[in-house]
Amino acid sequence: VRAAAWITLGVLVALSIGAGMELTPYVRLVRELRGRTLAERGQLASDPARSFPGRAGRIELRRRLASSRAPEGTLGDVWRWCFEASRRLPPDARVWLGAPVASLYFYASFFWLPARVDVTPEPAPIRDQRTLSRHARTPDRAWLVRHGYTHLVTRGPAGGLRLVELPADAS
Amino acid sequence: VLWLAGLGLLALVSPQPGRWPPLGRLGLGFGLGLLAVPHALFLASLLGLTPGWGIGIGVALAAWGAAFAVRGRTALAAGMLARAEPAAVRSRGRVALEWALRGLILASCGLAGWLALEEPLVEWDVLAIWAYKARILLGAPLFPGDWLADPTRAYAHLDYPLLWPFAMSWIWTGAGSADLLAVKWLAPALLFAFAATFHALLSRSVDRTTALLFTALLMGTPMLLSQSVRLQADVPLAYFASAAGALVYLWLRGRCPDGVRLAGLFACGALLTKNEGMALYAVLGAATAVALCFRGDAKLRRSAALWLLGLPALLTSPWFALRAGIPKLHEDYASRLAPPMLWENAGRIPEILSGALGYLGAPQDWLFVWPALALLLVATAGHWWRRPALLYLLALAELPLLLYVGVFAVTPWQPAVLMEAAASRLLLHSFPLQLLLAAEIVRSAALLPWLGQSQGNAAGAATPPGREEERGPRDVP
Numbered sequence: 001v002r003a004a005a006w007i008t009l010g011v012l013v014a015l016s017i018g019a020g021m022e023l024t025p026y027v028r029l030v031r032e033l034r035g036r037t038l039a040e041r042g043q044l045a046s047d048p049a050r051s052f053p054g055r056a057g058r059i060e061l062r063r064r065l066a067s068s069r070a071p072e073g074t075l076g077d078v079w080r081w082c083f084e085a086s087r088r089l090p091p092d093a094r095v096w097l098g099a100p101v102a103s104l105y106f107y108a109s110f111f112w113l114p115a116r117v118d119v120t121p122e123p124a125p126i127r128d129q130r131t132l133s134r135h136a137r138t139p140d141r142a143w144l145v146r147h148g149y150t151h152l153v154t155r156g157p158a159g160g161l162r163l164v165e166l167p168a169d170a171s
Numbered sequence: 172v173l174w175l176a177g178l179g180l181l182a183l184v185s186p187q188p189g190r191w192p193p194l195g196r197l198g199l200g201f202g203l204g205l206l207a208v209p210h211a212l213f214l215a216s217l218l219g220l221t222p223g224w225g226i227g228i229g230v231a232l233a234a235w236g237a238a239f240a241v242r243g244r245t246a247l248a249a250g251m252l253a254r255a256e257p258a259a260v261r262s263r264g265r266v267a268l269e270w271a272l273r274g275l276i277l278a279s280c281g282l283a284g285w286l287a288l289e290e291p292l293v294e295w296d297v298l299a300i301w302a303y304k305a306r307i308l309l310g311a312p313l314f315p316g317d318w319l320a321d322p323t324r325a326y327a328h329l330d331y332p333l334l335w336p337f338a339m340s341w342i343w344t345g346a347g348s349a350d351l352l353a354v355k356w357l358a359p360a361l362l363f364a365f366a367a368t369f370h371a372l373l374s375r376s377v378d379r380t381t382a383l384l385f386t387a388l389l390m391g392t393p394m395l396l397s398q399s400v401r402l403q404a405d406v407p408l409a410y411f412a413s414a415a416g417a418l419v420y421l422w423l424r425g426r427c428p429d430g431v432r433l434a435g436l437f438a439c440g441a442l443l444t445k446n447e448g449m450a451l452y453a454v455l456g457a458a459t460a461v462a463l464c465f466r467g468d469a470k471l472r473r474s475a476a477l478w479l480l481g482l483p484a485l486l487t488s489p490w491f492a493l494r495a496g497i498p499k500l501h502e503d504y505a506s507r508l509a510p511p512m513l514w515e516n517a518g519r520i521p522e523i524l525s526g527a528l529g530y531l532g533a534p535q536d537w538l539f540v541w542p543a544l545a546l547l548l549v550a551t552a553g554h555w556w557r558r559p560a561l562l563y564l565l566a567l568a569e570l571p572l573l574l575y576v577g578v579f580a581v582t583p584w585q586p587a588v589l590m591e592a593a594a595s596r597l598l599l600h601s602f603p604l605q606l607l608l609a610a611e612i613v614r615s616a617a618l619l620p621w622l623g624q625s626q627g628n629a630a631g632a633a634t635p636p637g638r639e640e641e642r643g644p645r646d647v648p
């Protein structure tokens with residue numbers, strides 16, 4: 001019983017010390033975030049390669065990041081782009097997403113509210129990247145204008161995202 | 172306002188709230204407020220109203236008014252302003268250990284809360300599922316509204332409960348806009364409430380030092396902290412579900428006369444936070460029904476039926492009525508978990524279990540708490556299997572894990588893919604109850620004799636609710 005008691009106490013104290021040591025990344029990340037703009041903080045925090053809470057519970061992701069097989073910055077860049085574009089969009093905008101990327105669709109739908117973001121001409125269940133890729137279409141601009149869309153998101157020549165304002169429907 | 176409303180509800184539901192220590196009252200109060208105010212916003216939204224200050228303040232005033240009418244001014248003041256009981260005289264070493272543990276709890280909650288307030292909402296799960304709905308609900312009521320039937324928003328899991336989105340929209344109501352930082356105040360508030368509630372619940376059964384040890388362990392677990400920072404809904408679900416389970420456990424053991432009433436409310440919180448809350452509620456209901464079958468007391472059964480069945484049915488029925496009309500655009504695990512489907516996919520279980528070992532043993536997420544818990548269970552099997560109270564707690568803690576193994580087995584996805592996205596977050600749901608179970612075993616088997624534990628204090632089962640304070644802390648096998 002005495003040995004069991006010492007083992008129990010030892011395990012509990014060791015776990016508590018481990019818990020205390022796991023707090024150092026919080027201090028580091030807080031220091032890294034402080035003094036930055038909101039857009040910079042969001043960009044940093046949404047990138048799992050640079051922000052540890054984004055890697056929590058995901059051992060495969062951690063493995064990929066450790067072996068540098070995961071693209072760095074993509075998610076953070078999309079977050080920042082959507083956040084900054086939200087300042088340029090009027091609330092009554094209707095946006096067509098010409099770049100069928102799940103993170104872009106999810107972030108844009110949130111940040112640009114109450115503006116509406118669409119990727120399909122007809123309602124279709126979009127659950128994830130797979131269903132998004134299957135159902136997404138990019139009609140020509142005349143069709144978009146005719147159907148009341150005011151903005152279009154496309155890829156620029158260098159692959160970057162662009163928010164293009166569409167002309168008003170003359171008819 | 173959340174705290175005020177919750178404390179009013181605590182004063183109304185609990186005949187003697189003074190039995191809870193002051194910090195425990197605050198913790199429970201926040202949890203009850205987190206149920207009451209967002210649920211009131213939900214009901215108001217069904218009536219065509221958008222979130223407004225008046226609704227939250229109305230809930231707080233109504234709760235305090237009802238408590239005042241039911242309990243009376245003197246009892247109410249005595250109950251809510253009661254001070255903590257003075258601690259027994261302890262050795263210097265023990266006092267130092269307790270202060271170190273308090274420091275660790277404060278540092279964990281404080282640092283995680285600080286980080287939560289430094290980084291805006293970024294987690295794409297949280298933005299796409301919870302915050303997206305919160306922003307819509309901030310500007311437009313649920314009824315009339317057709318966005319819940321829009322298949323192009325299927326990724327937002329439109330049939331998920333709305334308590335967490337309404338909590339967010341409540342904060343945004345106060346902030347005046349959908350501020351990406353203001354909403355993160357939910358994180359430190361919930362963390363501190365979690366710590367205070369868990370410690371108060373543990374203190375009902377184990378000594379102060381053991382309660383602090385296990386509270387420090389809970390609040391120091393990286394997975395809980397990181398998911399709180401990100402405002403994942405798994406944290407409030409873990410809070411509600413574990414509080415409900417612990418309260419029923421303490422009530423059955425006669426350690427908490429108001430336990431079943433509070434448990435009914437916390438069970439509502441679990442049901443209204445995430446769909447997994449239904450599974451956790453089913454486990455709580457089944458385990459409690461079995462426990463009550465072995466008890467001849469009809470009064471206990473009536474109380475359980477009223478508070479654990481009737482109250483959740485009444486409070487959650489508007490949500491489930493609304494949910495019935497929302498198209499189901501994702502896999503329905505409740506129907507997939509049927510025995511034939513499970514049998515067909517039983518071949519996946521070895522892969523799931525071996526994959527689970529990786530998640531359970533990841534020190535970055537869980538330190539080494541899960542292996543330590545497994546060792547404790549194996550080493551003390553001869554002790555706990557003869558004690559009905561511990562078996563009840565074991566069922567509450569472990570059955571959800573079995574259910575989740577079933578979910579991974581019947582998923583239409585590759586189990587490894589779903590586990591990467593969800594396994595660690597699902598483990599959070601039963602984690603506090605695992606620690607409560609461990610604390611109870613440690614106490615019951617007198618594994619920390621320096622803390623005054625002895626085998627005579629071993630956990631049994633049944634002291635009638637409300638009588639334990641007269642008898643003192645002992646158990647009847």
